[in-house]
Amino acid sequence: MTHSLHRRGTPESLKNDYVLLVTAATNINHQGAREKLLKVLDIVWDVGPANIGSYDAGTILAGYDIGDIKAALNEVPRVRCSFSSQAKIKEAVRRIHALKLGMSVTVEGPTEDIEEMCREMGIQPHSVNLSLDIWGKREELPKEEILEFTTMCGHGLISPYLVEKAIAEVRQGRKTPRQAAAMIGKPCVCGIFNPDRAEDLLAKYTSGC
């Protein structure tokens, strides 16, 4: 289960952060799905994702390319990527919808904006996974600014210490926010970490230093 619905941040910061998940279901529609998802990858790549990858290949942030990602699609294939604008997610969904592939398409982002997008496109959404926040020993958690980065990896692979190091290196002038964003995003194996948003956050948290 990707944790993408728990991406943390202000509504402003989350406004242009979208995750697209196209998934075949085991023993229901996974047979023949590989060819369909290759078409989805072509669309997504053409629209221009902020990041894209797969568990089997790795991500463009880590230095793999779309050819590696296509080649690694397995018997139960899935496409995972992030976009940095509402216009791009709309375009990707519009083109995937038009193909009528019969694969499950899920979008993570501001709920009301996604619902509005569905109305505009005549799509009747099926269901939603809502975040009811974090419960338990919250006092043990890293600071909220750190969580904004770490929760962009749905599997919790981004270390808070890596984020601290990245912020320090930007402050010291050893890395640009873009370089630091790429460093933070490398451990996210499926490609939903959004380096554009991370770059903006790094610039925000290091400005005035």
Add this chain to the structure above:
Amino acid sequence: MLIDPKKCIGCGLCLAYCPVKAISLVRGKAGIDPDRCLECGNCIRLKVVNCPGEAIYEPAGIYETPRAIRRVLSDPTTTHSITKVPGRGTEEVKTNDVTGRVCRGEVGIAVEMGRPCLGTSMEDVEKVTTALAPLGVTFEECNPLTLIMADRGKGLFDPYYRKERVASAIIEFSAEEADLEKILRVLQEVAPQIHTVFSLDVIGCYDGNGVLPLKARLKALGIAPRVNAKVNLGLGVPYVIEKEEREKRRVVR
């Protein structure tokens, strides 16, 4: 994971990548604390750390020890042999339009133990599952966590795994929407008893007019979901959203 001290050049590159600070430098050599290490695989994954001395390795035989559960529940690149789903749970809402796991009138609950950042002991996971079990919940069959339960009716795990720690363990189940309040009450009671955190997910279906009845139910309980969520657009085939359709399909199978 382990680090070969003969190969480690002491550069310290790997330290910051470990999500639980299990790696430290001692007298110029990196070492991994086996109690802290969750076997997430970050430090050995290609193109992530890229250890210059190629000193980090996975010891042989880990899958024949209780630590196997650390690997399965912490490293999302391990695909479960039965569910064929990588990671720690099911595809939940991501394929809900074709699985019909959660249909109209129902809710899907996921208690994501240890997330974000803290990880969890299996003992803490068991505190939550044993609190939920008396409600009569049916833990999700296609979830690796359920598969290591020794007694699903009581929410007890196989003692073989009870002393382990993992990056995350997702307790998943579905219930009637009317039962949501008592489920949330149990979670409110157990949350202060654990030594970690959990992120809480709730899945609901839209009605035929694009309205989400779950929103009104949550509002009545005084709970506001966060602004962002994961929406299944309903483009999957074969489509199922009513319980009756799901049950018919089960009979056919």
